[in-house]
Amino acid sequence: MFAPPLFVLPFPSIDPVLIELGPFAIRWYALAYIAGLLFGWWMAKKLCATPALWGGRSPIKPEEFDDAIVWIALGVILGGRIGYVLFYNLPYYAEHPWEALTLWHGGMAFHGGFLGSILAMYLFCRRHGLAFVSMLDIAASVVxxxxxxxxxxxxxxxxxxxxxxxxxxxxxxxxxxxxxxxxSQLYEAGLEGLTIFIVLQIAIRAGALKRPGTVAGLFVFLYGCARIFVEFFREPDAQLGYLYGGWLTMGMLLSLPMLALGAWLMLRARRRPALSADAA
Known part of the structure; x- marks a missing residue:
């Protein structure tokens, strides 16, 4: 038990709907997705167009990322929704399958979007003969x-x-x-967003893109650490509660493999030769 504080911060009364035009509503949540994709697209193209960061020409051309962003966006949206349905509320959607299509009712899972975007990038790179691991590095740097x-x-x-x-x-x-x-949403914004972004940008300026897989591995590992930490402060989803002994959450469970994957990607990158002007 805890003693109630003498005062609490007033919750800001910001309408989740920015603009409502008849039956259509523009929500802050949707704008966050759009703004994140657009800024990430712009920043990724800047990275592709900066040879010094790669030790030579980037393995991915800026115009090639123009085509990839559509695949990535679909992977994030479809993967995020499917992940939420499977990981967080499968019994409900098994009884109400059509509800799985109602994205405007909310319900997206980062881990599902993560897997969906990786699959989309793999298929895109395989189709166009591009360097998949370097594509992962570019995407991870802006996520x-x-x-x-x-x-x-x-x-x-x-x-x-x-x-x-x-x-x-x-x-x-x-x-x-x-x-x-x-x-806890602000904790996640500060750790998963701002802190990881700063660390990745420092790593990129220190030459991380020259060893494909380093940036992607660093992102995956740091996200896993940040998410597991914040889960100790975040209320579990009501339909799931705590798992296995009363302290583990689904967010923790899904983030644990990310630690191993991130460490493996970084170790693999260190064992492979760095990109050079000739190799690029």
Whole structure:
């Protein structure tokens, strides 16, 4: 048990719907996805067009990423939705299969979008004869931007709130009951988004793109660490609760393999020769 704080921060009354035009509504959450994809597209093209970061010409041309972004966007959206259905609420959708198509009702899973985007990039690179691992590096370098914006949108929506707490920066969320709670969405925005973005940009400037797989591995490993850490402050999904002994969550369970995958990618990258002007 915890003692209620003397005061809590007022939850900002931001309407999740930015603009409503008749039956159509433009939501902050949808804008976060769009803005993340557009900024990531722009930034990825800048990386592809900067030979010094690669030790020579980039294995992926800027115009080739123009085509890839459509595949990646579809992979994120379809994978995110399928992942949510399978990992977080399968019994419900088994009884209401058509509800799985109602994306506007919410319900996206990062781990599903992660797998969906990897599959989309693999198929795209195989079809066009491009370097798959370098494509992963480019995508990983910009993903934290989308994560940052998406978690801010989660906060605006008043969803995915944290566990009850007595910290001074607690919020009472509109749909989270009367208890003050951790703003875990902001923790995730700061760790999964801002912190990982800064670390990746430092690594890229230090030459990480010259060893394909390093940036992707670093992102995957750091995301796994950040997500597992924040899960200790985030309220588990109501339909799942805690798993295996009362402390493990689905988010932790799905993030554990990311630690091994990230470490393997970075180790593999170190054992392979670095890109050079001649190789590129």
């Amino acid at each position: 934290p931007v989308g994560l940052f914006l998406g978690r801010l949108a989660n906060f605006i929506n008043g969803e995915l709130w944290g566990r009850p707490t007595d910290v001074a920066w607690a919020f009472v969320f509109p749909h989270g009951g009367p208890e003050p709670r951790h703003p």
